Amino acid sequence: MTRKTLSKSSKKQRALEILSLLHHLYPDATCSLDYQTPVQLLVATILSAQCTDERVNKVTPHLFGRFPDAESLANANILELEELVRSTGFYRNKAKNIKAACGMIVNDFNSIVPNKMAELLKLPGVARKTANVVLAHAYGINAGVTVDTHVKRLSQRLGLTKNTEPVKIEQDLMKLLPQPEWENWSIRLIYHGRAVCKARSPGCDMCKIADLCKQNLSI
DNA sequence: CTCCCGATAT
DNA sequence: ATATCAGGAG
Numbered sequence: 028m029t030r031k032t033l034s035k036s037s038k039k040q041r042a043l044e045i046l047s048l049l050h051h052l053y054p055d056a057t058c059s060l061d062y063q064t065p066v067q068l069l070v071a072t073i074l075s076a077q078c079t080d081e082r083v084n085k086v087t088p089h090l091f092g093r094f095p096d097a098e099s100l101a102n103a104n105i106l107e108l109e110e111l112v113r114s115t116g117f118y119r120n121k122a123k124n125i126k127a128a129c130g131m132i133v134n135d136f137n138s139i140v141p142n143k144m145a146e147l148l149k150l151p152g153v154a155r156k157t158a159n160v161v162l163a164h165a166y167g168i169n170a171g172v173t174v175d176t177h178v179k180r181l182s183q184r185l186g187l188t189k190n191t192e193p194v195k196i197e198q199d200l201m202k203l204l205p206q207p208e209w210e211n212w213s214i215r216l217i218y219h220g221r222a223v224c225k226a227r228s229p230g231c232d233m234c235k236i237a238d239l240c241k242q243n244l245s246i
Numbered sequence: 247c248t249c250c251c252g253a254t255a256t
Numbered sequence: 257a258t259a260t261c262a263g264g265a266g
Contacts, residue, residue, distance in 0.1 A: 077262035082253070116252040120264080154264050176262055193263085226261065227255075 042187055042203045042212075045239050049215035052235055056214045058164045061087055065140040065165035066097045066132065070125050072160045073152045078115045086112055097138050100129035124152025142166045155194065163210040172200040173213035177220030184229060186241025 059080040062068040067087070074083045090111045094100045100108070108122040115121060128150040132140060140161060141147050147158035159173040172178070174193040178200075182188050188199040204212050223230045231237050 073263090075262080076264060077250090078252080079254095079262070082262095114252060116262080117250045117264090118252080120250055124264085152264065156263060 038187060039203055041185075041239055042200075043208075045185065045236050046204070046208060046212055046215065048236050048239070049219055050211070053215050053218040056211075056218045058160065058214065059217075060084065060160075063091070064096070065161065066100070066129065067091055067095075068165050069128070069140050069150075069153070069157070069161050070100065072157045073125055073128065074112055074115045074121055076121070076152070076157070077117060082115055086114055097129040097132045097140075100125055101133050121152065124150075127151045128153065140165060142168060144170045155197065159210075159213075163213075169206050169209045172197045172204070172209045174200070175213075175217065176226070177217045178213050180226060181216045181220050181224050184224060184240065184242075185236075 058068075060068065060071040060075060061084045062071050070090070071083050071087050074086065093111065094103050094108070103126055105122055105126060108126060109118050112118050112121050112125070131150055132138060136146065141150075142162065142165075144155075144158055144162065147153050147161060148155070153161075155171060156173055156175050159171045162168040162170045163173065174182075174197045179193055179196055182196055182200060183191075187203060188196045190196050190199060200212065201209065219236070220226075223234050231240075231242075234240070237243055
């Protein structure tokens with residue numbers, strides 16, 4: 028396919044072609060957080076705010092070894108909780124939010140992590156990124172597109188959104204992609220963002236989807 | 247917009 | 257030594 032043809036094809040078509048290539052590049056891409064239960068996924072995702080999944084996975088074995096479920100996390104000593112999550116950064120906020128969120132899960136949601144966006148957003152430390160991750164991976168629900176820093180950066184670089192606010196980027200992507208592919212999109216953009224299209228350097232010479240990227244399309 | 251904070255790349 | 261990474265709340 029020529030560049031001219033690509034530039035004339037719709038954004039939707041280009042998004043699907045990008046997704047298809049990424050699917051072959053990262054066939055086994057999954058959520059890279061380690062967890063056993065929905066509560067653990069929620070907690071790990073809260074911890075992943077402004078922190079790599081790799082680092083989160085270094086603290087969660089100790090954290091969940093000590094406090095495995097919503098009840099124990101809700102009743103945890105805050106100082107001990109802070110110490111366990113310290114290395115993920117913003118540890119006072121995260122410890123407080125995890126304890127409070129687990130308290131709400133126990134008291135308001137029968138110890139079950141809610142499977143509704145509106146409910147999840149009531150939990151402290153949980154906004155759309157975290158809620159989308161939990162819904163997609165704990166419950167298989169594609170409520171939206173997970174827009175973390177990688178999805179944001181790559182979607183912008185690819186020329187699939189002009190917006191800068193994550194919520195608007197999410198709306199753009201939801202219109203561009205079929206719902207069943209929403210989480211596939213996020214997961215694979217995150218993989219590609221970590222491996223190739225990095226924040227500091229896009230790595231275009233190594234990039235297998237460069238031909239489909241904005242900068243290589245003649246407008 | 248500012249604050250929250252440790253880890254790592256440069 | 258310092259810039260940059262990586263979400264949410266107020």
